[in-house]
Amino acid sequence: MPTKPFEPLxxxxxxxxxxxxxxxxxxxxxxxxVNYSTNVFQRCQDSSTGAPDEDLPVLTxxxxxxxxxxxxxxxISQSCVVPSIPLLRSSFEASLTIGYILERDAKQRAFAWLVxxxxxxxxxxxxxxPSHPKGxxxxxxxxxxxxxxxxxxxxxxxxxxxxxxLESLLxxxxxxxxxxxxxxxxxxxKRKSNWYxxxxxxxxxxxxxxxxxxxxxxxxxxxxWSSITHAHDVSRFLTRTNQGAxxxxxxxxxxxxxxxxxxxxxxxLYTTKKVLAKFRAGELTNYRRWYLEEVR
Numbered sequence: 001m002p003t004k005p006f007e008p009l010x011x012x013x014x015x016x017x018x019x020x021x022x023x024x025x026x027x028x029x030x031x032x033x034v035n036y037s038t039n040v041f042q043r044c045q046d047s048s049t050g051a052p053d054e055d056l057p058v059l060t061x062x063x064x065x066x067x068x069x070x071x072x073x074x075x076i077s078q079s080c081v082v083p084s085i086p087l088l089r090s091s092f093e094a095s096l097t098i099g100y101i102l103e104r105d106a107k108q109r110a111f112a113w114l115v116x117x118x119x120x121x122x123x124x125x126x127x128x129x130p131s132h133p134k135g136x137x138x139x140x141x142x143x144x145x146x147x148x149x150x151x152x153x154x155x156x157x158x159x160x161x162x163x164x165x166l167e168s169l170l171x172x173x174x175x176x177x178x179x180x181x182x183x184x185x186x187x188x189x190k191r192k193s194n195w196y197x198x199x200x201x202x203x204x205x206x207x208x209x210x211x212x213x214x215x216x217x218x219x220x221x222x223x224x225w226s227s228i229t230h231a232h233d234v235s236r237f238l239t240r241t242n243q244g245a246x247x248x249x250x251x252x253x254x255x256x257x258x259x260x261x262x263x264x265x266x267x268x269l270y271t272t273k274k275v276l277a278k279f280r281a282g283e284l285t286n287y288r289r290w291y292l293e294e295v296r
């Protein structure tokens with residue numbers, strides 16, 4: 001017989017009823033934003049005229065924001081507010097990517113993003129290759145991993161060819177300059193660098209946020225979101241009874257639902273406006289009309 005939850009801790013239907021007033025506004029809003037953005041994405045993809053691969057970082061980051069926002073809507077419709085915060089955090093990071101690439105030197109920054117991605121992909125391939133030092137180290141570590149040792153890490157077919165394809169991509173003229181900068185920075189710092197750090201860019205995410213005038217969002221919100229994402233927050237679980245004794249809050253607490261929905265909406269609106277300005281600037285008037293009629 002299926003197990004029933006301990007309802008003082010997890011009462012799913014009650015939590016949804018308690019949050020209904022906010023959910024009934026927030027969910028349709030986010031669905032409208034996601035639906036509209038899928039159409040914007042398709043039109044912008046069709047209008048891409050840059051060098052091969054040049055527009056991939058912006059378009060895929062925008063698609064990421066759409067996907068994360070869709071996930072946030074799905075969760076908050078069930079009053080799962082806190083589990084949506086890692087998605088919100090990820091959407092914020094993608095919005096920084098789009099904002100920074102499109103700020104200026106878009107082509108150079110786009111290929112910096114791509115070069116860092118290729119190196120990360122190569123690192124994963126090397127880890128799967130049992131003949132590579134990284135692969136041998138990974139398999140040694142795997143033996144002591146109580147869950148990982150039961151997982152299938154079979155060498156993918158044509159792994160050598162996949163590695164060769166990526167390495168040859170880095171010799172492409174559009175990738176070559178950014179790859180040289182990436183390698184020089186690696187030799188200088190003795191570690192991998194963030195893509196946005198290339199060409200004297202911000203050295204960390206906070207500096208990137210400050211650069212885009214989003215420093216307060218980073219300092220106040222992102223740090224708090226990180227504590228939840230990294231399972232290092234206790235305050236949201238604790239409350240006090242009427243007698244003053246410490247107690248645990250029930251799960252699916254909807255206290256921050258309106259704020260989470262509002263921020264998710266802000267990030268997707270910000271990125272939608274940015275990509276429209278990049279690919280289809282003539283549609284910004286229609287965008288403003290849609291915003292006033294359907295969103296505001």
